[in-house]
Amino acid sequence: MSSLSRSSWGHVYDNLGVTLLDVAHGAIDVDQQIGGVVIHDPVDEPSYPPHAIVLAIGIQDAEELAALATMAGLQDAVAIVVRAAAALPEVVTEAAEKAGVAILSLPRGATWTQLAALLRSVLAEDDIGHTPAESLGGLPSGDLFAVANAIAALVDAPITIEDRSSRVLAFSGGQEDADSSRVETIIGRQVPERYARALAELGVFRHLYRNDLPIIINPMDLGQGVTTQRVAIAVRAGDELLGSIWAAMDGPLTPERTATLQDAAKLVALHLLRVRAGEDAERRLRTELVSRAIEGGAEARDALERLGLSGQRVCVAAATLAPVPEGETRSDQDVIADRERLADALALNLSAVQRGAAVALVVDTVYGILPTADAAAEERAAHLAEDFLQRVDTRLPALIGIGQPAESVAEISRSRVQARRVLRVLSEHPGRRRVARLAEVETESLLLELRDLRASRGDISSTELTRLIEYDTRNDSQLVVTLAAWLDSFGDVKSAAAASFVHPNTFRYRLRRVIEVSGINLDDPDQRFAAMLELRTRRI
Structure with a gap:
């Protein structure tokens, strides 16, 4: 549809259809001109440009959506975009038909911010399309x-x-x-x-x-x-x-x-x-190439070639914003802006110190592909990450996970998975460290995966540990803490007592109560291991 006007519905659907927009009800003429994008605000009624696309953010009530369709029709809007659902209520479709507006759906996983930015970017192409690229005015x-x-x-x-x-x-x-x-x-x-x-x-x-x-x-x-x-x-x-x-x-x-x-x-x-x-086009291309390269698959090799990284030994680094401290809040808009700032700052930093590095924000994570020729690839990548985080300091608190060195497409994809595993451990323990490699947090990562596996299968806690937890709850005692300290100290009562800040005799008494209440046999290595593993997954 190259002959279509850049501000026409046909041009918009060519660029965003299937991936971000689908027609849920009604139809739009491909030659219909789009006048702008309106974000619906029930508190402060926005002004509608002619033939607008209206974003119905957060509206789920059928009556409210039907009222918006009627209002959009009165304002000569072209379509309303709603979050994708199994089916539209009849009251909504009837109101849309009477108003002469179409209902478009935005799939789950895609953000309203992405849609608004891409819609405006596509529609803005017409504003700049008739002027030679080398001069304006x-x-x-x-x-x-x-x-x-x-x-x-x-x-x-x-x-x-x-x-x-x-x-x-x-x-x-x-x-x-x-x-x-x-x-x-x-x-x-x-x-x-x-x-x-x-x-x-x-x-x-x-x-x-x-x-x-x-x-x-x-x-x-x-x-x-x-x-x-x-x-x-x-x-x-x-x-x-x-x-x-x-x-x-x-x-x-x-x-x-x-x-x-x-x-x-x-x-x-x-x-x-x-x-x-120009920046949006370059950013989208870089994001697409980095995403293909780290995901693996048939298109990864071509993406690496276009990034200039084909045949090179690389590390994948994954960065994300640090969790917000307890008691603080951060708006979705601030989070999105900070993610983009993090991606831009990391790209600028790596371009200055690591020739050929490719960085892009993919969904909610910033990924970097770093060429590494020497044997100490992970150490160098971790050092670069530490240096970067020191530069941004508290202005942009972030966490960075480093994957293992990789050469083949499959290994690069695995390095990306490893970096994500590291990020998860860092996010679960905010404040302990900001940069890590898989070898440094592999135990914690495995425990997290074990916890997820238990939860997905619906596994329940052991009877012995359940008894201890219920006893502690009723009597405000410290039996679970006592058992964990003893296991962590490999049965050394003096060390466990010191870690629990109690006298060894008091600790011995509590340990006897652990055995009496739970029924666990601490002389059995299998039972000791099972108790330690369950306590660790709970602690994680």
């Missing part, structure tokens, strides 16, 4: 610094171009003519926290989210260090906010300056889309 494509300088010349004021998180993407010359706060922003490539907080309290960001007109910020409202008036305008691509333009200029916001900033915002949007389209 007479400026080099994606050269935001050239764009900032051009805008600065037009409005006669120093300019910064910032993303949605107030990070400085590019800036013009002449920043020293503004004030000390602007210089601080340029040096840190980020709006300082105190100014960002003041802007939020003033409602500046709320205005940028909702309007396409410039807003004036009085320097007196921002605090010390700001002496020059700020003028900001949002940068959008359709219904998506990409960032903003900030001018440090005094004087009135004349109609000419307003028109210039509005035109500049459109030009910056094209450049940002061009940059993002």
Whole structure:
């Protein structure tokens, strides 16, 4: 369907159909143009662009979904995307038919964030598809610094171009003519926290989210260090906010300056889309190749060839975010952003110290394929991982597991499995260590797998250990702890008593109670081993 418009349903389905989207009810004309993506919010009704695709995130109630279908029809939407289910309720399909909207399903396992990003990326291709790749508005494509300088010349004021998180993407010359706060922003490539907080309290960001007109910020409202008036305008691509333009200029916001900033915002949007389209395409390709390479199978050899790793001895490293400390919470959006930051940071670090390394975020884990020519491959990979985690420190707490060296496709797949096993052990014991190789945690890994096996088969605890646990619960005693300490000390009462912080005589008395209550024969090596194994799996 190469002849289809890039913003048509046919083009969207060519790119995302089968994998991410399926038609659950109704039909859509392949030539139907898509005007944008809307995330349904029952609290704050969003604005609908013409012929939108509506994401019904978190809606499971049939009546609520039927009401949304009716509303979408009134807003001239094309389709509603719901989480895939066995069958759609009749009340929903009837409402969709009356409203003239289709129902699309998103399969389980795929995230709404992925879908929204990919939909917008596919639809944004049309915004950049008619301009030669080498230039946009007479400026080099994606050269935001050239764009900032051009805008600065037009409005006669120093300019910064910032993303949605107030990070400085590019800036013009002449920043020293503004004030000390602007210089601080340029040096840190980020709006300082105190100014960002003041802007939020003033409602500046709320205005940028909702309007396409410039807003004036009085320097007196921002605090010390700001002496020059700020003028900001949002940068959008359709219904998506990409960032903003900030001018440090005094004087009135004349109609000419307003028109210039509005035109500049459109030009910056094209450049940002061009940059993002290139980065997204490269990122998706790298992710696909790394995923194929570590999964094994028929396509792994070709993926390794394209990554430049064919025939090389490699290690697979797997990284994930460290568990959140008890009492703290982290939103899904923050988790997704931190995973992407972790992938980017690891890729940048390895590219500087390990030539040829390939890194990608695959689902929820960052994988790295590291070429290793020497015999101490695992040690070197672990050293690189430790060095990386020290660099990111508490800003991006993470865990990294190292698989064993591999050469063949099958061995690389096995190295990936090993790295994942190590990661699981590290996640089960947060704080003990941040980097490990399989040889260092293999016992813990096997115990975890044994615990999973017991749970999957529905195995129950031994009668002897169950009696001890029930006795401890009723009498607030320490018999299970006593048995575990004795087994860990290989029957040495003095060592076990010291580990339990009790007198040896007290420990001997408790041990006799263990035998009386449970009925376990501690002279039988098989019973000792069974008790130790069960206690270990419970402890894991």
